[in-house]
Amino acid sequence: MHKIDIELIEMTMDIMKYAINRISISQPEIGVPKSADDLKKLVGETITEKGIGGEVAFNLWKEHLVKANVPVDHPMHLAFVPASPTRAAIMFDLVTSASSIHGAYWMEGAGGIFCENEAMKWLVSLTGLPSGAFGVFTSGGTAANLSAIVTAREYWRSLNSENQFKKGLIITSIGAHSSVKSMAKVIDADVLMVKTEERLESAEVQKVINNLSEEDRTRLFAIVATGGTTNAGIIDDLLGIANICENENIWFHVDAAYGGGALAAKSVRHLFTGIEKADSITIDPHKWLFSPYDCGAVLYKNPELAKQAHSQEGSYLDIFKDEGSNGFNPSDYQIQLTRRVRGLPLWFSLAMHGTNKYEESVERGIELAQIASKLIKNANHLELVREPGLSCVLYRRIGWKPEDYTNWTFENHRKGLALVTPTKWEVDGTYETISRFCFINPDTTEADIEVILDSML
Numbered sequence: 001m002h003k004i005d006i007e008l009i010e011m012t013m014d015i016m017k018y019a020i021n022r023i024s025i026s027q028p029e030i031g032v033p034k035s036a037d038d039l040k041k042l043v044g045e046t047i048t049e050k051g052i053g054g055e056v057a058f059n060l061w062k063e064h065l066v067k068a069n070v071p072v073d074h075p076m077h078l079a080f081v082p083a084s085p086t087r088a089a090i091m092f093d094l095v096t097s098a099s100s101i102h103g104a105y106w107m108e109g110a111g112g113i114f115c116e117n118e119a120m121k122w123l124v125s126l127t128g129l130p131s132g133a134f135g136v137f138t139s140g141g142t143a144a145n146l147s148a149i150v151t152a153r154e155y156w157r158s159l160n161s162e163n164q165f166k167k168g169l170i171i172t173s174i175g176a177h178s179s180v181k182s183m184a185k186v187i188d189a190d191v192l193m194v195k196t197e198e199r200l201e202s203a204e205v206q207k208v209i210n211n212l213s214e215e216d217r218t219r220l221f222a223i224v225a226t227g228g229t230t231n232a233g234i235i236d237d238l239l240g241i242a243n244i245c246e247n248e249n250i251w252f253h254v255d256a257a258y259g260g261g262a263l264a265a266k267s268v269r270h271l272f273t274g275i276e277k278a279d280s281i282t283i284d285p286h287k288w289l290f291s292p293y294d295c296g297a298v299l300y301k302n303p304e305l306a307k308q309a310h311s312q313e314g315s316y317l318d319i320f321k322d323e324g325s326n327g328f329n330p331s332d333y334q335i336q337l338t339r340r341v342r343g344l345p346l347w348f349s350l351a352m353h354g355t356n357k358y359e360e361s362v363e364r365g366i367e368l369a370q371i372a373s374k375l376i377k378n379a380n381h382l383e384l385v386r387e388p389g390l391s392c393v394l395y396r397r398i399g400w401k402p403e404d405y406t407n408w409t410f411e412n413h414r415k416g417l418a419l420v421t422p423t424k425w426e427v428d429g430t431y432e433t434i435s436r437f438c439f440i441n442p443d444t445t446e447a448d449i450e451v452i453l454d455s456m457l
């Protein structure tokens, strides 16, 4: 399987050619999803005893399978939180794979981990966390949030022996990402949701704490604030909530999986004031820092606490803790043991382009949201629902019912025009279905936005 032969060399050339083509086109096609049955009909049996051969399999990929995907970096993919990995990062993702690096321990992955850590230093510097703060790259925001709340709970349980037997409690708001609730389920903690999708204010948080029963107050171990909500780009009152956490001795986690990239943008950096007081922070480079999937990050004010929570023990692992392997072991700070050095593409891209380019590209996303907002305000058939938050724009098509938005989404998708999906927003106590843009790709143009808005006429 691993022996070099002519077929393998040809295969390698074909794949490199494909990769070069793919990253050189500025406007990849928006693919159309098909059912598994339809795809099976198109490609037939691919896993067989003898193998169908690389050329055949690759052709099936190129002919049929790749076309059933929507590339996240399409300039008119403005749904969910899209992505826009740089060419440098994509190429280095290939290098990461080709280099076969085990990223759990310095002993095996020193060169790769060194690069990840250089990129991590830049991320930490964006947050303003005090010296000693550091972090690791994870598979994404979900894994970063889980790693952070496990650390928070472990710390809380270390404070007093009674906490060992208590079910923990987390306060957050309904603006928080779904993964916060899911990961609380994973660790069997309760979540108290403040009922606002607007900015979570510290006074509101204090009120919720004051209203807790004595027993619940002893179970409260963390508050999760959001640095850029996924739905609307709203940044909670981070400074106010940080101060509460400090006074009440509660872990302060900031989930900035989407918004974290905007820490690089001077125009909005002030909105994040207080993030420097967090105990832990989630940032997804695969969202707004132009990394390919998948690459999240979790940062800690005191990484030692993460190590106490996550460091794995096993006789077969002792060697990594030996003096001889002296170095930074990423597996000590998050839930995963064997790991890809997934921060490596970010490092290369940062090294190649410089941090100024990152700042400009994030600012462009914010600017595109402002441009869209102006176009919406000037259009008779549209209405802005709220001023843009970071790069998220919520707007309505006057007179449309929820099914109109759904039909419009699918029609644009079928035509290969754009991917823009509806969301819901609370207006006067009820949830209204509306349309939403999230801008990440700096190559999206004003003309692209106009075409999409015109398709709602």
Ligand SMILES: *Cc1c(COP(=O)(O)O)cnc(C)c1O
Pocket: 081, 139, 140, 141, 142, 143, 145, 176, 177, 179, 226, 228, 229, 230, 255, 256, 257, 258, 259, 284, 296
């Ligand atoms: C996207 C997102 C997550 C989840 O991140 P994944 O990388 O998808 O696991 C968590 N929190 C926020 C605020 C997000 O926007």
